[in-house]
Amino acid sequence: MPANTVINTLKSISPNSLHHAGYLAVAKTRAKALHAFALVVPIPRPQLFIGEQSCYELCDMMINEGATNILIVTDAVLNQLGIPEKVTAYLEEKNIRYHLFDGITPDPTFSVVEEGLRHSVDNNCDAILALGGGSVIDASKIIAISQATKRKPQKLMGLLKASKCMPLYCIPTTAGTGSEATLGAVISDDATHQKSLSIDPRMVPLASAVDPAIMKGMPPHITADTGVDVLTHALEAWMSANASSETDYYAASATRTVMQYLPLAYKDGSDLKAREEMGVAAHYGGIAFNKAGLGYVHAIAHQLGAIYGIPHGRANAIVLPHILDVNCDVSKHRLATLAKKAGIVDAAHANAEDGKLADHLVAEVRALIKSLNIDVTVKGINPADFKKIAKGAAKEVSDTYAVPRYLTQAQIVDVLNKIKADSDAVAK
Numbered sequence: 028m029p030a031n032t033v034i035n036t037l038k039s040i041s042p043n044s045l046h047h048a049g050y051l052a053v054a055k056t057r058a059k060a061l062h063a064f065a066l067v068v069p070i071p072r073p074q075l076f077i078g079e080q081s082c083y084e085l086c087d088m089m090i091n092e093g094a095t096n097i098l099i100v101t102d103a104v105l106n107q108l109g110i111p112e113k114v115t116a117y118l119e120e121k122n123i124r125y126h127l128f129d130g131i132t133p134d135p136t137f138s139v140v141e142e143g144l145r146h147s148v149d150n151n152c153d154a155i156l157a158l159g160g161g162s163v164i165d166a167s168k169i170i171a172i173s174q175a176t177k178r179k180p181q182k183l184m185g186l187l188k189a190s191k192c193m194p195l196y197c198i199p200t201t202a203g204t205g206s207e208a209t210l211g212a213v214i215s216d217d218a219t220h221q222k223s224l225s226i227d228p229r230m231v232p233l234a235s236a237v238d239p240a241i242m243k244g245m246p247p248h249i250t251a252d253t254g255v256d257v258l259t260h261a262l263e264a265w266m267s268a269n270a271s272s273e274t275d276y277y278a279a280s281a282t283r284t285v286m287q288y289l290p291l292a293y294k295d296g297s298d299l300k301a302r303e304e305m306g307v308a309a310h311y312g313g314i315a316f317n318k319a320g321l322g323y324v325h326a327i328a329h330q331l332g333a334i335y336g337i338p339h340g341r342a343n344a345i346v347l348p349h350i351l352d353v354n355c356d357v358s359k360h361r362l363a364t365l366a367k368k369a370g371i372v373d374a375a376h377a378n379a380e381d382g383k384l385a386d387h388l389v390a391e392v393r394a395l396i397k398s399l400n401i402d403v404t405v406k407g408i409n410p411a412d413f414k415k416i417a418k419g420a421a422k423e424v425s426d427t428y429a430v431p432r433y434l435t436q437a438q439i440v441d442v443l444n445k446i447k448a449d450s451d452a453v454a455k
């Protein structure tokens with residue numbers, strides 16, 4: 028299918044029927060168009076630097092590519108902790124000018140992005156370095172395409188709206204979103220907090236540095252939440268109907284790494300080997316879902332996050348086991364294969380039937396989440412909200428993902444009732 032046809036199909040089809048059969052047809056057509064999109068629209072891959080020297084290598088690359096005045100985008104907490112100093116000291120040593128903007132907030136809004144854009148334009152910056160978690164990286168992507176195109180951030184939401192992008196580089200401070208590897212960015216409306224997504228391969232960063240020393244200060248609960256986000260990216264990309272041999276490689280690798288190293292990074296934040304492995308796993312998870320997409324875990328977690336203010340990774344940890352249960356039968360063979368590839372079953376049990384291996388994988392994921400002491404309570408969860416949550420999640424799946432099993436809104440409400448039961452059980 029030619030690229031223009033694919034893009035027009037994606038732009039024109041949207042779910043307009045609450046009838047499940049109509050919804051299913053629209054969702055499956057969009058999923059096919061998304062698959063074709065991943066095949067016909069080239070998605071660049073950032074240069075990846077790994078290790079304690081990696082942020083210097085990244086700085087050298089920026090300088091070699093002509094950056095003379097860099098906007099460093101971060102948040103106030105990271106700045107107060109002195110995290111940017113490793114980079115700023117090196118740039119000063121190299122006589123490279125920089126301007127530091129630390130105004131990014133969690134779930135950044137358009138006004139936050141516009142403030143960052145003003146700092147970049149007013150200081151004549153010619154490259155952008157995102158130093159932070161997913162919020163910082165997403166905001167930096169929109170600053171970079173907004174400055175390059177001279178268009179307002181609000182006009183750049185949607186599919187393929189950026190004709191160009193400023194040179195953009197990343198140093199992730201969490202091992203979670205994988206945003207440093209992806210072609211998307213999410214920005215919230217200031218008034219309604221409604222999230223908008225911008226998708227364009229031009230905003231994939233040129234390079235990313237996984238520096239474990241920069242990640243070592245992350246507190247255990249954030250290490251746990253963001254680490255489960257990585258696992259969710261890998262599992263949803265693996266179960267996607269649009270998975271390929273390429274996305275499978277990255278999804279399986281990320282799953283294996285999270286199962287092995289997340290408990291170590293959680294237990295000892297200064298374990299640099301565990302930090303580095305988790306940083307690479309986050310990147311691999313991003314590569315996998317960039318092409319294969321996500322699924323109901325993210326679709327429901329986004330709604331829980333928006334309505335009850337739950338951080339993204341924790342929301343995923345709350346939803347993930349239930350969607351694995353839902354998919355366990357239809358994805359039995361795939362999950363069994365993953366259990367073997369990711370080292371979740373030992374050689375002695377590798378010949379067990381698929382159903383048993385899939386069940387074992389789901390049990391191991393539950394055990395991991397429990398061992399990380401992730402709070403599964405959803406404060407204020409109210410069945411009166413469930414219809415609205417189900418509708419929003421169904422729309423996100425239909426618009427964006429290619430799931431192995433489509434759920435009716437009533438089935439999504441069933442999942443929400445289970446989440447409420449888990450939450451109530453902890454609260455007792």
Ligand SMILES: [Fe+2]
Binds near residue numbers: 256
């Ligand atoms: Fe995520």
